[in-house]
Amino acid sequence: xxxxxxxxxxxxxxxxxxxxxxxxxxxxxxxxxxxxxxxxxxxxxxxxxxxxxxxxxxxxxxxxxxxxxxxxxxxxxxxxxxxxxxxxxxxxxxxxxxxxxxxxxxxxxxxxxxxxxxxxxxxxxxxxxxxxxxx
Amino acid sequence: xxxxxxxxxxxxxxxxxxxxxxxxxxxxxxxxxxxxxxxxxxxxxxxxxxxxxxxxxxxxxxxxxxxxxxxxxxxxxxxxxxxxxxxxxxxxxxxxxxxxxxxxxxxxxxxxxxxxxxxxxxxxxxxxxxxxxxxxxxxxxxxxxxxxxxxxxxxxxxxxxxxxxxxxxxxxxxxxxxxxxxxxxxxxxxxxxxxxxxxxxxxxxxxxxxxxxxxxxxxxxxxxxxxxxxxxxxxxxxxxxxxxxxxxxxxxxxxxxxxxxxxxxxxxxxxxxxxxxxxxxxxxxxxxxxxxxxxxxxxxxxxxxxxxxxxxxxxxxxxxxxxxxxxxxxxxxxxxxxxxxxxxxxxxxxxxxxxxxxxxxxxxxxxxxxxxxxxxxxxxxxxxxxxxxxxxxxxxxxxxxxxxxxxxxxxxxxxxxxxxxxxxxxxxxxxxxxxxxxxxxxxxxxxxxxxxxxxxxxxxxxxxxxxxxxxxxxxxx
Numbered sequence: 001x002x003x004x005x006x007x008x009x010x011x012x013x014x015x016x017x018x019x020x021x022x023x024x025x026x027x028x029x030x031x032x033x034x035x036x037x038x039x040x041x042x043x044x045x046x047x048x049x050x051x052x053x054x055x056x057x058x059x060x061x062x063x064x065x066x067x068x069x070x071x072x073x074x075x076x077x078x079x080x081x082x083x084x085x086x087x088x089x090x091x092x093x094x095x096x097x098x099x100x101x102x103x104x105x106x107x108x109x110x111x112x113x114x115x116x117x118x119x120x121x122x123x124x125x126x127x128x129x130x131x132x133x134x135x
Numbered sequence: 136x137x138x139x140x141x142x143x144x145x146x147x148x149x150x151x152x153x154x155x156x157x158x159x160x161x162x163x164x165x166x167x168x169x170x171x172x173x174x175x176x177x178x179x180x181x182x183x184x185x186x187x188x189x190x191x192x193x194x195x196x197x198x199x200x201x202x203x204x205x206x207x208x209x210x211x212x213x214x215x216x217x218x219x220x221x222x223x224x225x226x227x228x229x230x231x232x233x234x235x236x237x238x239x240x241x242x243x244x245x246x247x248x249x250x251x252x253x254x255x256x257x258x259x260x261x262x263x264x265x266x267x268x269x270x271x272x273x274x275x276x277x278x279x280x281x282x283x284x285x286x287x288x289x290x291x292x293x294x295x296x297x298x299x300x301x302x303x304x305x306x307x308x309x310x311x312x313x314x315x316x317x318x319x320x321x322x323x324x325x326x327x328x329x330x331x332x333x334x335x336x337x338x339x340x341x342x343x344x345x346x347x348x349x350x351x352x353x354x355x356x357x358x359x360x361x362x363x364x365x366x367x368x369x370x371x372x373x374x375x376x377x378x379x380x381x382x383x384x385x386x387x388x389x390x391x392x393x394x395x396x397x398x399x400x401x402x403x404x405x406x407x408x409x410x411x412x413x414x415x416x417x418x419x420x421x422x423x424x425x426x427x428x429x430x431x432x433x434x435x436x437x438x439x440x441x442x443x444x445x446x447x448x449x450x451x452x453x454x455x456x457x458x459x460x461x462x463x464x465x466x467x468x469x470x471x472x473x474x475x476x477x478x479x480x481x482x483x484x485x486x487x488x489x490x491x492x493x494x495x496x497x498x499x500x501x502x503x504x505x506x507x508x509x510x511x512x513x514x515x516x517x518x519x520x521x522x523x524x525x526x527x528x529x530x531x532x533x534x535x536x537x538x539x540x541x542x543x544x545x546x547x548x549x550x551x552x553x554x555x556x557x558x559x560x561x562x563x564x565x566x567x568x569x570x571x572x573x574x575x576x577x578x579x580x581x582x583x584x585x586x587x588x589x590x591x592x593x594x595x596x597x598x599x600x601x602x603x604x605x606x607x608x609x610x611x612x
Contacts (some may be wrong), residue, residue, distance in 0.1 A: 006544070007544050009541070011205070073324060105266060107265050108576065114401055116381075134229045
């Protein structure tokens, strides 16, 4: 896990670094879950998600938006994801548990995943991501 | 003030065409010199980006609570002509019709001060925070009616009185709502969340009227010195968030289809009268209606708690007003001397219609629209009134709150939720939230002074001060 929260006045800005796009997306996913549900998250219940998009930025936003939807509607809190990206198709096997108000209420709802300031870049050390969650 | 920004009057500033490439009109914002030190370059860039959108009229505007958001800056206002202009979810936000309302009570400060049992009861009765689910039984057909009739549905169903609707912006619903353009996903999120507060900066606060600036307006609004009130701040919950997400994607395709050049993907847009633009407008209006119904449901729960604890009649707690601060509306404004229908986007800005406006009910026509400005936790909130100056300068708009100046990361590092709670308690303010983190996130220190923000809009004349409200107890998500 390699992500950090970067200072942003109104919202939550996350920076992640990883060697592969799969790992970068996993970091973004874990950051999102941590912002909403805190750090006490267990595995157990699995769920598979498939997303296709037109470009890599949309693939990430669409994936994270789908996670927000599933978590809220199905009452699931995820702790792990096994993500495979081939071209502009993503498959994620997620693992999590049922929402527990006693352990999962310490975070902040994320209203949306923003394209403003979204950066996915590759440099000599791998991939870097900046992404903004509206809270 | 930042480089490249020009002063055009007291508390008035211009961002000239050319600040970013492709600007069609200048940017204009209202800010005092002292608040200028909090201004971020990112926010001014976003203000300038909005000025590049087709059909924008006169200025890209920002109120003194301006700060860095996504798409439009927070505090951003822009009007677009219906034939050449665009509509953008980036000018409304994910939380469609996030807004605020104020209810008065016959109670006075000594009735409520120190009453932790009241705050605990409100916290128990109004679902808050992450995963908060409605205790009301809202069926899918109810949801449909919420999206079409907004607060009207809630009142018809028994969650309020007819008089509440007169005191809501737009009578509590936008007639252009089209629930067919709201996805099944959005509807699924909407059913269990009706009547829930949410998290972040959303709150329900018991307050006391601690100062009256304009006795005539205060009397018309139903406010008197020493009176206790309840302020509710929340929006359209997951339903609105999903509508924004869904339509942002659809409008990205439309942006390319109509060959609109945008400097930020979050400004994806479509001509207002195109099929894609109309679909977003219909879905946004349906979400706005859901938000009005939601605030009406929370009002009902609050009135029930207060009625039971203080033996009050339900009708003893009238609504002062309910305002939206994240919305796009078709409104009539005077453009170059002629009345013209335009699409006004307000993103973290409040409608502030002046005296004589056709949109206002008869009882408010002489004074102007009540404008409700929530302060940050532990600081004053304000009631103002709309003005004719706002109609001339800002398409009838003013600020919406204090505006953040400290990031959440910095807040968590520097401030402890426990210390803040203890400090506020010493000042006579009871705070109840799910976690200390939520309190640190929203501490008074992370916001601009609400006094300074409202003083700017008062001095510029885009709304005028009526009353100050001081907090006594607050529940947060």
